[in-house]
Amino acid sequence: MTSTKPALAAATNGTKALAATAVVRIPGCLSLVLPAHNEQDNIDEVVQRALVVLPGFVDDFEIIVVNDGSRDRTGAIADRLAVADRRVRVVHHPRNRGYGGALISGFAASTGDFVMFMDADRQFDSGDIRLLAPFVRDFDIVAGFRMERHDPIHRRVFAEVFNVTVRILFGVHLRDIDCAFKIFRGDLLRGMELTSPGALINTEIQALARRQRVRLAQVGVHHYPRLAGCATGGSPRVILRAMRETIGLWWRLHRPIQRR
Numbered sequence: 001m002t003s004t005k006p007a008l009a010a011a012t013n014g015t016k017a018l019a020a021t022a023v024v025r026i027p028g029c030l031s032l033v034l035p036a037h038n039e040q041d042n043i044d045e046v047v048q049r050a051l052v053v054l055p056g057f058v059d060d061f062e063i064i065v066v067n068d069g070s071r072d073r074t075g076a077i078a079d080r081l082a083v084a085d086r087r088v089r090v091v092h093h094p095r096n097r098g099y100g101g102a103l104i105s106g107f108a109a110s111t112g113d114f115v116m117f118m119d120a121d122r123q124f125d126s127g128d129i130r131l132l133a134p135f136v137r138d139f140d141i142v143a144g145f146r147m148e149r150h151d152p153i154h155r156r157v158f159a160e161v162f163n164v165t166v167r168i169l170f171g172v173h174l175r176d177i178d179c180a181f182k183i184f185r186g187d188l189l190r191g192m193e194l195t196s197p198g199a200l201i202n203t204e205i206q207a208l209a210r211r212q213r214v215r216l217a218q219v220g221v222h223h224y225p226r227l228a229g230c231a232t233g234g235s236p237r238v239i240l241r242a243m244r245e246t247i248g249l250w251w252r253l254h255r256p257i258q259r260r
């Protein structure tokens with residue numbers, strides 16, 4: 001069952017194929033997990049857009065908003081969206097747990113054959129599911145990579161350094177490890193014992209996936225500047241926490257007892 005390498009890494013830039021190919025539908029049920037921390041100016045539009053987009057790609061779906069201890073109106077808006085449409089569900093964290101904690105809650109609440117996650121800050125467009133959908137049947141993980149990343153330069157530099165670091169420490173080779181636009185086989189994701197409360201969650205998922213015979217496809221997606229709310233992904237607090245989590249994860253995966 002276990003293997004040290006993914007069975008296949010397919011790098012695919014889907015944009016050129018976009019115009020020419022017909023829509024490929026995703027079988028079964030899809031859960032879309034949206035981690036949201038103080039996204040009162042974004043969450044309504046992100047959910048409304050997903051409600052319009054997803055029926056074009058899957059018959060059955062649920063949208064799970066994880067309100068991660070927001071101090072603004074994110075929770076109230078998400079509750080209103082859930083009352084208006086039964087396909088929307090909300091998980092509330094009374095206190096902020098961090099990006100990884102938000103995703104872990106969303107995955108645990110998911111019921112779909114496939115689980116997708118996307119940031120709830122309008123930096124991604126759920127319509128780009130069109131680019132990933134053709135790979136969902138044949139791959140266990142379909143990971144987006146940002147074709148052109150719209151974040152400040154220092155964020156892009158950190159991201160490059162981080163990508164190289166996880167490559168060396170964990171053998172995880174992704175073009176854009178932290179891209180928040182991915183689709184997983186639901187049982188694979190829910191079967192993982194995930195523990196990273198912060199930004200390292202993506203690395204943890206891929207490091208655990210690497211131990212199984214996962215089939216991984218990588219697909220270029222669009223990325224947009226943040227128009228509302230505050231990005232905290234590059235704050236010193238988040239970066240320091242990611243460093244601590246990196247050491248913790250390395251130890252968890254490499255301590256001798258794991259090898260027995």
Ligand SMILES: Nc1nc2c(ncn2[C@@H]2O[C@H](COP(=O)(O)OP(=O)(O)O)[C@@H](O)[C@H]2O)c(=O)[nH]1
Nearest residue numbers: 035036037068098099102119120121231232233
């Ligand atoms: N940064 C951060 N984001 C969180 C947290 N919990 C949930 N999120 C959500 O994670 C997504 C990415 O956050 P963002 O600050 O834009 O990170 P960036 O895109 O890497 O700059 C957004 O949808 C946030 O609302 C948290 O504790 N910290």
Ligand SMILES: [Mg+2]
Nearest residue numbers: 119121123231
């Ligand atoms: Mg963002």
